[in-house]
Amino acid sequence: MTTMQSYDAVIIGGGHNGLVAAAYLGKAGKRVLLLERLDAVGGAAVSAQAFEGVEAWLSRYSYLVSLLPQRIIDDLQLDITLVRRRYSSYTPDPADPSRGLLIDNDDPAATRASFERIGAPDDEFELFDLFYEHCRRLTTALWPTMTAPLLTRSEAKRLVTEAGGASEWEAMIESPIGDVISRHLQNDVVRGVVFTDALIGTFARADDADLQQNICFLYHLIGGGTGDWDVPVGGMGAVSAELARAARSAGATLVTRAEVTAVDPGGSVRYRLRDHNNGDNEHEHEANADWILSNVAPAVLDRLLIAGTEVRYGREQLAAGEPSVGIFESRPFGIGTAAAAQPNHCREGAQVKVNLLLTRLPRLRDSSVAPETAFGGTFHIHESWSELDAAYLTAAEGSIPNPLPCEIYCHSLADPTILSPELREAGAHTLTVFGLHTPARLVTAENNEEMRARLQAAVLDSLNSVLAEPIEDLVMTDATGRPCIETKTTLDIERAVGMPLGNIFHGGLDWPFAEDDAALDTPAERWGVATAHPRVLLCGSGARRGGAVSGLGGHNAAMALLESE
Known part of the structure; x- marks a missing residue:
């Protein structure tokens, strides 16, 4: 065992939130050690050359930016460029895919005509606009609070x-979001377009009483107070690279290939360091620190905490039909655990991610819309109100929905720099597809390979149902002749980036405020980063106000630590 020097803070996990925390603490003069088990920092916010011999850098897991506050960009002097997309979305009408709903941010008249084309009521366009105008009354009030100590529920309500x-x-906080959507809007496609923002990464119905769909909806609309989602130029890896630069410039030490094996809440972290020249050589290390910041999921932190804590993790409970909340069963012997402190962080993920590289954009069955326009925003497939509910019910019974609801993003339209000059000149494009309502309960270690193939086929079938030509005919091949398609199940995501059950939020999302009876006595509690251990803070997506590429978890943990000094 090699004992390293002591630090003011050790950060477990080198995802974007950990990098934000490292940069802030380094700027404050703290001695910071960040440990990342993978070969490079960035976590889920990375770009990768996913296909052998093909120079296309895809945002491998996360894909758009909305929740990263300008304050963090300015404080850390980040040199990043975010591109605003002209088109919000395009949605083929499932009843007649030769027509569709196009939301054009720059042309209200064209959007209105699109509403008419799918047979929406005469006043549906005005009601659609009015719906989001009302939403902004809440989001613009709450957005500035995201980088401040938590308000209580009563304080947040009074502010709004x-x-x-x-x-x-x-409508958005107290009652299921489905209530106001169904009251306010009538067209099945329009309702579905609105409701999809409540579902990415969340397995829920519109009227669920626990309101997880509402929280997801709020986080999709709150960014910047407007809910605009932007494309990072250079891919998501450009964001993480800038954060890593800022952290190193601030004096933080970033160590990769360092797998944390145990955490003593009294102030030490044990880890195995793999040799960069020979990965088979591993060396045991221990780092001591006044503070430990966890950028891994709370359930993962549970497994790392020592001093007699036993944690049982079971996908088998999902397979048996038991509820996803509580699948991480913690049995503390004398000490509490992270998940015990925040039991909401035990929910299953519910998406399949597919990356494709095409020789060109496909032609649509709707010949009135150019492919560059349709794929210029979020392309919704089989995400009408009724289809989303039917898909949920099918998945809840243990089957893959047919048709599978999907959302598509074409990053190369907004940012061609992710492609080599040769690919750009040839007209190639990337597609990133999220298949909804594919919960972790469908996938096990035993069936993962089969389910990956079945889910990929379901995604391609959904695509083909609205295209004028088979998508398979347009998929490029890599240097070995294999199709340029990369599919990630919830289990693949769990294994690759340590997100239990493939949950992209590290677990269930929380309201961005505290309940009125919540303990807010310590800086960690006030900033929403507390665990059961005073010197162990959550700094990742598992923190309150975590989730998505925002840096909020890292910022708020750093603020709590500095306030505690």
């Missing part, structure tokens, strides 16, 4: 009410 959003608070 004073901004004229009393009814919006009731």
Whole structure:
């Protein structure tokens, strides 16, 4: 055992949140050690050359940026460029894919005509616009609070009410979001377009009483107060690279190939360091610190905590039909655990991710919309209100939905720099597809390979149902002749980046405020980063106000630590 020198803070996990925390703490003069088990930092916010011999850098897991506050960009002097997309979305009508709903941010008249084309009621376009106008009354009030100590529920409600959003608070915070969507809008496609923002990564129905769909919806709309989702130029890896630069410039030590094996909440972290020249050589190390910041999921932190804590992790419970909440069963012997402190962080992920590289964009069955326009925003497939609910019910019974609801993003349209000059000149494009309602309960270690193939086929079938030509005919091949298609199940995501059950939020999302009876006595509690251990803080997506590429978990953990000094 090699004992390293002591640090002010050790950060477990080199995802973007850990890098944010390292940069802030380094700037404050703290001695910081960040440990990342993979070969490079960035976690899920990375770009990769996914296909052998093909110079296309894809945002491998996360894909768009909305929740990264300008304050963090300015504080850390990040040199990143985010591109705003003209088109919000395009959705083929499942009843007649030769027509579709196009939301054009720059042309309200064209959007109105698109509403008429799918047979929406005469006033549906105005009601659609009014819906989001009302949403912004709430999101613009709450957005500035995301980088401040938590408000209580009553304080947050008062803030929104004073901004004229009393009814919006009731609709978005107190009641299932499906209630207001179904009351306010009539067309099946339009309702579905709105509701999809409540579902990415979340396995839920519109009227679920636990309101996880509402929290997901709020996080999709709150970014910048407007809910705009932007494309990072250079791919998501460019964001993480800038954060890593900022952390190193601030004096933080970033160590890769360092797998943490145990955490003593009293102030030590044990880890195995793999030799960069020979991965078979591993050396045991221990780092001591005044503070430990966890950028891994709370359930993963549970497994690392020592001093007699036993944690049982079971996909088998999902397979048996038991509820996803509580599948990480913690049995503390004398000490509490991270998940015990925040039991909401035990929910299953519910998406399949597919990356494709095409020789060109496919032609649509809707000949009135150019492919560059349709794929210029979020391309929704089989995400009408009724189809989403039917898909949920099918998945809840243990089957893959047919048709599978999907969302597509074409990053190369907004940012061609992710392709080599040769690929750009040839007209190639990337597609990133998220298949919804594919919960972790469908996938096991035993069937993962089979399910990956079946889910990939379901995604391609959904695509083909709205295209005028088979997508398979347009898929490029790599240097070995294999199709340029990369599919990640929830289990693949869990194994690759340590997200239990493939949950891209590290577990269930939380409201961005504290309940009125919550303990807010310590800086860690006030900033939403507390665990059961005073010197162990959550700094990742598992923190309150975590989730997505935001840096909020890292920022808020750093603020809590500095306030505690």
